[in-house]
Amino acid sequence: MQKRGDTMTYGAIFRQIRINKGMKLKEAAGDTLSPSQLSRFENGLSMVTVETFYEALKNINATPQEFLFLVGDSQDNELNDAFKKIENLANTSDLINLKKLRDSWKKEVKTPYQWKHFLVLFIDNLLHVFETEQPLNQPEILDYLMQVEDWGEMELRIYTLFGxxxxxxxxxxxxxxxxxxxxxxxxLPQDAKLLFTILSNNFSTFIFHKRFDYALETLKLYEEQLDKDVKLLDPHLDFLFNQGIMAFCQHDEEDGIALCEKVIELCQLFKQTENLERYEKRYQNWLHGHKDPGYKELTINIWTID
Structure with a gap:
């Protein structure tokens, strides 16, 4: 068994299960290995064979499925925390600490396909947009996505960030x-908003490039999915606000104001404090900027698990 790159080690997760079951090292080790060997494994100081590991799981009455679930949960929690750090720093335009975060993660990257590598590239892009108002061309991201024949969750999340x-x-x-x-x-709870994040980020990208035909098609896809009895509040708010932006872009100021202010009213009604602050700021920017032919806004949502 090996360590997971930048998440909890298998040994640490095994220890978590053992402690949750109230079992001592000696009980968990049984006849499979010595307590000292098990202790070293739990602390990431040594490896065990796959056969030994499965025997140790039996000793603590844990199934491989339970273990793999916790491995995934550990990885998701760490990734979620990482995105929250990026989101907080980006929302406050704290470029100094955003650069420090990028540099610290860059030192931890061991492979080009490790999540932290993609996060480093994402921060590079955020910083470039802050400084130049233009995205940074990074062909390696597209090269990676194009070489994967059947996208899974990881590839979808990468596309969400780098579209x-x-x-x-x-x-x-x-x-x-x-x-x-x-x-x-x-x-999946952690991915319930993934589809809407893709659509919202793409809509913003198309508006940024003034491809209003693509933006309208994106709104249509968004509406089709919302019509399937989606109970999440955030996607409905986001869709209405994006409709307001589209109205501003089509020089329909009256509809733009009505739609954006409707979103703000809903945020107040449902006590969506963070959303309220974000939408009010964006509304004022669009209200005063949409008549300027050079006005641009690029909003990239970072999904986090509530």
Whole structure:
């Protein structure tokens, strides 16, 4: 058994299960290995064979399925925490600490496909947009996505984050495939908003590039999915607000104001404090900026598990 790259080790998760079951090292070791060997494994100081590991799981009355669930949960929690750090720093335009976070993660990256590597590239892009108002071209992201024949959850999340750095036509052509594949993950709590995050980020990207035809098509896909009895509040708010932005772009100020203010009223009604602050700021920017032909806004949502 080996350590997981930047999450809890298998040994640490084994220890978590053992302690939760109130078992001592000697009881968990049984006749499979010595308590000292098990202790070293739990603390990430030594390895055990796969056969020995499965025997040790039996000793603590744990199934491989239970263990793998906790492995995934550990990874998701760490990833969620990482995105919250990025989101908090980006929302406050704290570029100094955003750079420090990027540099610290860069030192931990061991492989080009490790999550932290993609997060480092994402921060690089955020910093570039802050400084130049233009995305940073990073062909390695697209190269990776194009070499994977059947996108899984990881590839969908990468596309969600990096769609704005590709050529706008590339983002558009990948969108329908990404939407179709992301639908099967909607039943998973951590991915319930993934489809809507993809659509919202793509909508913002198309508006940024003034591809209003692509933006309208994205709104249509968004509405089709919402019509399937989606009970999450955030996607409904986001859809209404994006409709307001679309109205501003089509020089329909009256509808733009009505839709954006409706979202703000709903945030107040449902006590959505963070959403209220974010939408009010964006509304004021669009209200005063939409008549300027040079006005641009690029909003990239980072999904986190509530």
């Amino acid at each position: 704005f750095v590709f050529e706008v036509d590339t983002t558009y052509h990948l969108m329908k495939s990404a939407v179709k594949k992301s639908r099967k993950y909607m039943a």
